[in-house]
Amino acid sequence: MKATIAVLSKNDDSVTELILNTLNSISLKHTPSHYGLITPKGNYSHKSPYLLEQQAAHSSIAIGYTSSPKTKNSYEIQQFNESSLLFEGNIFSSKLNFASPKNSKDPLGYEKSLETTLEQSDGNYTLLLLKENCIVAGRDPIGINPLYFGENREFIAFSTNRKALWKIGIEKPVSFPPGNLCFTYKEGFKFKKVKTLSLRESTSVPLNDAAEPLQILLLEAIERRVKGLKKVAVAFSGGIDSSIIAFLAKKCGVDVHLLHVSLENQLETEQAIEAAKLLDLPLEIHLFKESDVETTLPLVVDLIEDPDPIKASIGVPFFWLAEKSFEEGHKVLLAGQGADELFGGYQRYVTEYLKEGAEKTRKAMFDDVASIHTSNLERDLKIAGFFDLDLRLPFASYDLADFAVNLPVECKIEHSLNTLRKLVLRAVAKNIGVPDSIVDKPKKAIQYSTGISDSIKKIAKKQQKTIKDYVNELFEASKSNYS
Template identity: 25%
Template sequence: MEEKMCGIAGILNKNNQGVTEDLILMLSCMHNRGPDGVSIQVGQNKANSLESSESSSPYIDGRFGLGHVRLAIVGGQLGRQPFTSCDGRLTLGHNGEIYNYKQIRNSLKPQHNFVSTSDSEVILHLLEEKLAQSATLVEALTKMAKVLDGVYSIAVKDHKTGEIALIRDLLGVRQLYYSEDPQQVTFASEQKAIWLLGGNKSVRRVMPGHAVIISNGGALREYRIAEPPRALNPNKKKFRYNTLEEALTAYKRALILAMKKRTQGLDRIGIIFSGGIDSVLVAWIAKDMVNEVICYNAGTLDSSDILFADKVAKDLQLTLKVNVITKRSTQEMLPKIIHAIEERDAVQVEVALPIYSAMALAKKDHVKVVISGQGVDEIFGGYPWYPRIVETEGYASLRSHMIEDLFLLYKETLEREDKTTMAHGIEMREPYLDKQIIRTAFDINPKLNIIGPNDLLGKRVHRKLANQLGIPKEIAYRNKSAAQHGSGIHFIIDEIARENNFDENRISSGYLRELEKRELLGSSQRYGFKYGNKELWLTSPHIQMYLDRIFESVFGKSSTIIDTSDEEDLLTSKIIKKI
């Protein structure tokens, strides 16, 4: 695959006014997502520079433009997006990676003219093929989604009908945002690219597994195009794997394959490494697949995560680099982190900070890909409140809640971590969210992962496999603190807030009510807020007020995502009902 992580942006002007200047502005503010190249297409004119004078095909301004910034992992200049189909009907931009693109390419090659070895171009020709077999663009997109194995956000223009489609993968691993006003529809990989155009723009997410279709006149409709595997049926009573031996064999096979997909062609990778079993296991497997594996961590000097990660890395002979976080470095990073993750929520900021700091080290090492351990708790039952669900509601209810958690992962974790790593021009990959791993995990009898209401460890199959592969028991069966507490970050931010005169005395009853409203659209949508320790989600109001002020200084008071909470509530209910 010639290009991997990147950023896309586009504009459709409803009043037939030119969009080039605004599109260039949007792409410029996402330079971190594509430091290795930029391309822009307005109408039928394409240029590989933001300066039209440098282009062999100068811009002819038009009412629709699509742009792309590129992070090159492997390959050369032929992978520059946007791509146009053989018949000229489709123009496509893509952010993500497709793991079965070679197989798809081989099946399409006899009928299509490929100009690159890019997975993005494969998506284009696949859609071109499906569109020829379909009555509508939505039907073609649905057929395409069934074939793709990977993570993606896609923008595609159908020049025949004038329609534009914005598409997101099933779990929402790669984000895409859009906004509409009386003048135009804009979309981008990051909200700040839309906010930059000014005005009080209401930004919405393209929902996971959905396509937003924009008509030639600018009207918007939303469709579900990707369906979850049958293994995720919450009412499932019969399981494929009912013994530990069966489960371990299936999981090992799926995990090794998922790691191979995400490390192929790479000579060096990084690991976001906390010392917890999820990151330890991918590091342990990766060292046999890649020549150089470097683990990265960050935290205060005496934090539990740093101390344990250092011990684990030494015991397992893994290379670990640590960025020690101080009060001064935290003060310097906070505005940068808020700018990167486009969030003011204190928990989101506190979790992002050690990763942001660790990725600064990875950038110095010229690492372009890091592996994350995200997703294990959702699919193997690792959260500490899961046993309480077993006790009060039973295993069947637990399964439903785990599925809900999986399909809300995009909102609280995936978007934040993508932006945090991409702020340094580094792509994050999530092997535990591989399609086959998810199928396997939900085909395992949940009693193998949580052995009863008193099981405070959970994810037993995952831990057992780690031990089976050679990781010592004391590492495989260790419990771990939440990121912001294990790294020591929370206490530093609390101290900084107080030094800036943000303390309990500044908190009004009105502000507390505002925080309650925010929470209704945030973590409380996850049932763990009800059954678990609310302190994992809530923070001191004076810290939140301090971060609010930083957010406003970075983006302005009017810049805020309009949360699509109604659709998000429907997202999991639609999935459950559909299965």
């Protein structure tokens, strides 16, 4: 499991021991780890946090990171003149390239390079830059990779999970805003918005006119995310989102393996089998029992660091997907997160459209996309990270998302209670040759289609608790291990 933490001491005390002890406490609960420590003047690494502490220079500002031995090279570290950069994630559209400002008198000499990365790069990433008495943090414009921040009387800190911040006494970590840079000194945080989604004035666009550029953007997003790969796994339900991803990935020439998980005796499994046959792609099916839900749920709540019952119920089947991907040797998993928010996949959008009209519905969809990093993406990236799995999300490509959020509602849902939803996405699927039976399949949420939600209800009822109380109890038990 990968984890990163950057700490700045408000009292000029050394933070190296604190960082290593924190990372060690997290890794002990999960998998054996490789440790790294970065200061403005150097970077160090070792399998043992104790030997690393002896090796590294003490500093009042530092970054620590940990990962499994097989993924210890998944970070990119650049060392400059009394400053250091840690990059974690993927850039699909360009290379990470910072020019050293060693001749610059500007104390924020890297600012322009960091801004350029956020402005021009399609990817999922976080970055942390150390200079003397300053941490600069950044996150991709959609907020795909998790990043949190907070402070107390002694420290200001950033981390890719909440556990590390809880461990050093920051009780309420905040999710870092996507597409921002943050310049951090002892006095506090200074945020600079660089690139974020915006909702522009609505214009009328015929469905077919919207489908053509969307098709180009989708193909481009998938091509970038499979470039250089020989094989890739696709989280597969047999629905429109996963079928389009699988279909286009196959068109890109990569060896596509479909993965499907569910409880036993669910109708969606039969639909996934039929869809895989129509797409002529190999399908790996993994079925679970209700007892597996009860075993998995505490692990999921621990990983997602959140007591929300809906997030936990969605996290269970995704945990199984990530686990099976790992066991079968897949390194990259493609998934369809974001499609529901972008294209009107939820029934509540239809309800709002009928009740409140197009503009309020369009704004509701935009708000859901703008907050998707906290509602969905952080959960799934943390689960994938636990299994050292590279989760890539084509629908979370910035250019695609920017195009989709600004489409009129009429391109996504009809003004009818029985609308299919995701109309423009279905038009793309039909245009590229996805079989009609897949194109016309209604949407059903994963926690319901896999049977997970009902199972959690039964488990909670068995313990004479509501779902909310049951999941919250699991969360508090997990959090107590890191407080």
